[in-house]
Amino acid sequence: MSLIEEQFTVSLSVNGTTRPVTVPARRLLSDAIRHDLELTGTHVGCEHGVCGACTVLLDGAPVRSCLMFAVQAEGHAITTVEGLADANGRLHPVQEAFRDCHGLQCGFCTPGFLTTIAAALEEYEPGADVSDEEAREIVGGNLCRCTGYQNIVKAVGRAQEIRTERAGRADGDAATSAGR
């Protein structure tokens, strides 16, 4: 007896690289990312859309990859935690902030927080203030069982500071090269 379902080949564009995967219609995007593309930074904590550990960015907006099918992701640009650092391997501000602020313990929830926060900070200009209340709002839909969120909230503020510092430095560099 065969239960084998119809397979679909879709192109998944993840972290700037497009790769084909052949999957049945019901294959979760989280499973395709983790097991077909072997990008295991994205984690699965509930598979019912509540914990946020599986959050990836779909065209820059956070989505729960356990609530999407892989076939639905074709034509979209996906960013996972592995794609947050820049091309030179420099950590994203939020990654740096999580390390600086002890924003993680077991690290299982962390990729979901990092992607969520990274997307949210895009709404803020460098230099803008992110209040603690706004920080709590940003991470309000993700579960962490280890940290009690105290340092995660701090890390959001710290990430924004780092963005500001980097923007300042970039401006400085730009000013220097312009002056040359």
Added chain:
Amino acid sequence: MTTKLFGEPIVRREDARLIVGRGRYLDDIGHFALGVAFVRSPHANARIIDIDVSGAVDIDGVHAIYTYEDLDGPMAQPLPVLIPHPDLTAPRTGYALANGSVSHVGEPIVMVVADDRYLAEDAAERIAVEYEFRTPVVGVEAAERAEHAVHEDIPDNVAARLVQEFGNVGAALRDAPHTVSFTQTIERSASMPLEGKGVHARWDAVDESLRVYSSTQTSTSVRAAIAIKLDLSVDRVEVIAPDVGGGFGVKIVHPWPEELLVPWAAIRLGREVKWAEDRREHFISSAHERGQLQRITAGYDDEGRLLALDAHILHDHGAYTPYGIVVPIITSTQLLGPYRLANYRCQVDSMYTNTVIVTPYRGAGRPQGCFAMERTMDRIADELGLDRAKVREINLIRADEFPWDHHLMFQDGRPLIYDSGDYPSMLTKLRELVGWEDFEARRAAAAARGRWLGIGMALYVEGTGVGPYEGGHVQVLPSGKVLVSTGLTSQGQGHETAFAQVVAQELGVPIEDIEVHTGDTRRFAYAVGTFASRAAVMSGNAVALAAQAVRAKALRIAAEVLEVDVADLDIVDGVVGVRGDPGAVLPLASIAVLSNPLRYAFDEASKAATQFARFASDEQPPVADDDEPGLEGRDYYSPVRSTFASGAHAVIVEVDPGTCAVTIEKYAVVHDCGRLINPRIVEGQIHGGVAQGVGGALYEVMAYDDMGQLQNASFMDFLMPYVSEVPQRIDIGHQETPSPLNPLGIKGAGEAGVIPGSAAIAAALEDALGIRITQMPLGPSQLFDLIRAAGDGHADHTFNHARRSQEESA
């Protein structure tokens, strides 16, 4: 100079890989492994009449379907009773796959192995099991009534009657000027790590060896269990705990059925096999904790001195007792808290119910013990109209009274003797930190806004660092890299950082040169596990001792080479130097080369150790009788008994009279875990513990219905705190009373944050509402019901009134 590292809040070393998605958790391993799904019991209490797998066996891609009938040898025997105890008179454990009956929803009955998990689940759905339904026993009161039995041959549903006793409680209660009696309950909750359990196994048929990855808190013991149950020689089995996404106790239980079945299937099929638990499975087939009903009578004098305490506790341990009666033992011993008491009796009846097993969850029986004692203190204060802090104070063990012997036996089978502490100063710090003295003004201000404010506190003592032992291995490689291994496992506690700090300090090497490995039986085969706030105490001291051995050897070799006295040498930044002679230096890397006499050279560095180049004397063998090659050391730390950390929490809650929503206005923690290896990590542990304490006090329940069905087995319905539920700030005060029991003077910190949460929050709610709180957790709807039942007069309720009038007259 090597910077001082012990005690420094350095950033964690493990984070580098975890923040970029390069952690390696269980389900990240083995993308091509066969997947597993289980048919689990939908009934809480049933006999299995028939299992029909015909709808599933012939499905393409299904590799095997196993039931109990397929299990052989030790696999067909019941799972082990891990911690036997003389009072555990009627232990019972399940089987890897149900043998004719099931005792809780979620018990595994059939194992399906298929190409992947999707297909395995499809096949599992096509398996039909016929049951003969029996009336389930749900809740300890039903268990006590014993109208039905969980296990037919244990008609009273009692697995153990544990009595802890000293003095003469009966006489002391008769003679006491006052007594108070009350009954209270505390609900079930669970560890609920974000990563569920999981097992991956690979059998090497050529080598005849088995490698198992398990998301466990004890890889060495899982290894021993697998070897015995699968009838393998233990040297053929290696078990590795990879990165583990939280444990909090549930992953110390072992062997889980899946930890045996997955490797067993991998051997039979000659294929890699993996099972990663899904969330529903975790709810209904892992473990819960907390559930107790407590009947308490206390005798006290006019000043509030506790003279006698009699507690009768019904403890709900679920369907089986694989972890023995550790939770009841901890509740009944740690109930005593920081207080002196002459007459004590605690009887814990450990009861079977048709629910998921109960095994330690962070705190492991202490939150319940703390709840019993601290609520007793509140009652005494209320009855006498005294300040609750004062009543506690008068009962505290004083700083000059250590060691304090309670004359009971603790969970490690050792006497319950507190080694050190300073409870009065802890209480003073707490009062300052929370603003205990100024609270009435705050309450009045809130009342003016139409809000009810209340304050509560709870103190605890926590036995940490239980034996029997842990070991450490430290090795300096010829490259200069320092490898540190310990057998216990990590689930986010920052061991790679903390142990590196200890070794860097003891050995005198830069922390960057150190690489720490935990939970890998290939690297260190002797260990107990990570639980009971023991890792820092046990492995911290073990790696310190091992590092000292390496240091001694390095200095001995350096003294020979540099022709100086050992006493003149020091190690700084990984280089041995002679005091007062900046030119005479020898890096540890070179000593590592020299420590291993060679015949063959492979590079420039190794030439120094070859037989024609060595410095050694002609009269000595290259490796002396009492020596061995290599610059490495191994040592073990085994304490005589546990070391006792302590702490005190105070909380201010605000209740919205309209919605009964509870907001935590202030949360203050004073914490004493002896010397701190890394304050940043310790504070993180406290934050996480407090959040779990809040969850246990206000949100988390295991909503079983009368049929033993868990109604809220998902994150949608089991309310684990999000950021919106935890205090916006946690004020922490550290107090450091070193332990005299171990060389580093440290005590455990992992569980502390969670222990007093329910007690302190219950006290604060009671204070806010003027209504007795006798059950935890309490959500808005229960609070609403309580307030309505109390009627309008609740704010003037006698005990609250008594306390206020006392304050007014003072």
